[in-house]
Amino acid sequence: MSQKFGKIDLLAKGVRRTKSKKRGHLEVFNYVKLSASKSKFIDIITEAEVVEPFSEIRKSLNKISLAYYFVELINKTVPEMEINQNVFDLLLGYLDKLKKTNSLKSLKKEYEYSLIGQLGFWPKGKNIDNPSKFLENIVERKVNSARVGKRVLT
Numbered sequence: 001m002s003q004k005f006g007k008i009d010l011l012a013k014g015v016r017r018t019k020s021k022k023r024g025h026l027e028v029f030n031y032v033k034l035s036a037s038k039s040k041f042i043d044i045i046t047e048a049e050v051v052e053p054f055s056e057i058r059k060s061l062n063k064i065s066l067a068y069y070f071v072e073l074i075n076k077t078v079p080e081m082e083i084n085q086n087v088f089d090l091l092l093g094y095l096d097k098l099k100k101t102n103s104l105k106s107l108k109k110e111y112e113y114s115l116i117g118q119l120g121f122w123p124k125g126k127n128i129d130n131p132s133k134f135l136e137n138i139v140e141r142k143v144n145s146a147r148v149g150k151r152v153l154t
Contacts, residue, residue: 001074001091002034006083010036012045022048029054029067031092052092056099066104068145070094070111076139077119086118 001007015022025032025048035047057063070091078087094111101107112131117124121138128134136143 001071001078001088003085003088004083006081007075007078008081009042010034010045011039011042012048015045025050027053027058029057029064029095031095052096054095054099057095062104063098065145066108067095067098069108069143070098072143072145073112073115073135073139076141076143077115077135084118087115090114090118 012022012026014020015026017023022045026045030050031052031054033049033051034045036043036045054067057067074087074091078084090111094107094114097107098104109131112135113128116122116128116131116134116138122128122134132143132146
């Protein structure tokens with residue numbers, strides 16, 4: 001999810017090489033500032049700079065599971081190239097909360113309510129019996145990361 005362009009696909013050429021300058025910047029859950037150039041099929045990352053590494057999240061398997069869940073929900077509910085500053089800010093805010101908290105189940109539920117409201121699927125502040133099930137009905141399939149981190153996410 002990008003701040004100015006919404007959800008986009010980019011190619012990181014040469015990132016697996018040991019001497020790649022982009023290699024350390026393009027890790028899971030890094031908030032990164034990118035430069036990209038247009039190509040015929042898919043845009044190519046030319047520069048990368050870490051803004052926030054969220055390294056505290058990567059130290060805990062439970063937090064990683066929840067972070068994947070956050071990202072997967074956005075991936076399945078937000079269309080390609082749709083700019084949604086509020087959802088972008090929501091994700092950054094909850095990743096920041098995730099690195100500081102240990103009450104993951106309540107954070108998961110809070111995130112689901114916020115995302116459902118932000119996307120306009122439910123009035124903000126109105127209670128939903130099972131927000132996880134509600135989101136699965138919206139995307140019309142199971143959320144994969146919920147199965148992987150079942151102990152944390154249920």
